[in-house]
Amino acid sequence: MKTVQVRLLYPSNVKSADVSAVLKGISSLERFGVLIDDSPIDRNAIRPVRLGRYLRRIMEAEGPQTVDFKAFGVRLADIFAISNKDVLGFGLMVPELFLIDKDGKEQRPSIGAGRYNDVALLSLFGFAEIEEARMRLRAIEVAARHEAGHLFRKGHCTEPSCVMQEKPVRIESMIFKPEFCQTCKEQIEANVNLREYEINHLAGVG
Numbered sequence: 001m002k003t004v005q006v007r008l009l010y011p012s013n014v015k016s017a018d019v020s021a022v023l024k025g026i027s028s029l030e031r032f033g034v035l036i037d038d039s040p041i042d043r044n045a046i047r048p049v050r051l052g053r054y055l056r057r058i059m060e061a062e063g064p065q066t067v068d069f070k071a072f073g074v075r076l077a078d079i080f081a082i083s084n085k086d087v088l089g090f091g092l093m094v095p096e097l098f099l100i101d102k103d104g105k106e107q108r109p110s111i112g113a114g115r116y117n118d119v120a121l122l123s124l125f126g127f128a129e130i131e132e133a134r135m136r137l138r139a140i141e142v143a144a145r146h147e148a149g150h151l152f153r154k155g156h157c158t159e160p161s162c163v164m165q166e167k168p169v170r171i172e173s174m175i176f177k178p179e180f181c182q183t184c185k186e187q188i189e190a191n192v193n194l195r196e197y198e199i200n201h202l203a204g205v206g
Contacts, residue, residue: 002086004196006151007049008038010092011059018124021137022092025144028179029152032192048087051119055091058121064096066107067121086199088151090120090144097123111143114150117195122147142168142177149180152191157184 008026010019019038027036039045041059046052058065098107111127114120122144130136146168157164162181180188 002196002199003035004033004192004199005035005037005087006090006148007045007087008036008090008092009041009045009049009052009055009059010038011094012040014092014094014124017133017137018140019092021140022090022122022144025141025146026090026148028145029148029188029192032152032185032189033196034152034192046089048085049089050085050087052085052089055089055119055121059091059093061093061095064098065093066098066100067113068100088117088119090122090148090151093121093123094125095123096125097121112147114147116150116152116154117191118151120147120151138177145179149184149188152188152195153184157181159183 008023023038041056046056097110099110112122127136127140145163149164156166159181161178163178164184
């Protein structure tokens with residue numbers, strides 16, 4: 001039986017401390033039975049990852065990157081995903097990230113993006129202004145936990161103490177490192193179980 005899997009992908013120029021902080025945030029999904037691994041970007045690492053080639057193109061770019069979020073599971077999936085891939089990708093990037101709004105007009109800077117059952121991104125660009133190293137790594141961890149949560153939860157949470165609130169990276173977040181609230185835990189667990197059923201059903205298992 002196949003297990004739900006998320007792979008952290010990152011360029012070779014990212015500091016190991018930053019990778020560890022992101023991995024720590026994503027690893028919060030392990031409690032729900034998600035298998036987490038990580039790898040520098042290369043052809044073998046992206047091969048089983050959904051939209052892996054697209055993630056690689058973004059992460060290897062030198063300048064700011066603009067993402068049309070609506071296209072993650074529609075046009076881009078048609079272009080970059082030749083076949084259905086079981087592994088969900090979490091891309092760590094260095095350049096600044098901009099998202100297109102729902103109307104397809106305005107570009108806004110963002111530290112990350114996550115799309116349900118598809119792909120997640122986190123940019124290190126916005127964390128450079130945090131001078132204290134420990135606080136910076138905590139902020140990266142919190143942001144990674146938030147974007148990873150979007151892989152198995154649609155939208156944001158209204159619970160102020162939940163990491164899935166709309167803007168989780170604040171001073172209090174860096175100190176207390178918020179977790180998933182009970183409602184979000186239940187939603188994530190249910191969606192992880194659903195994905196496990198789907199990938200095994202498609203594979204003809206179970």
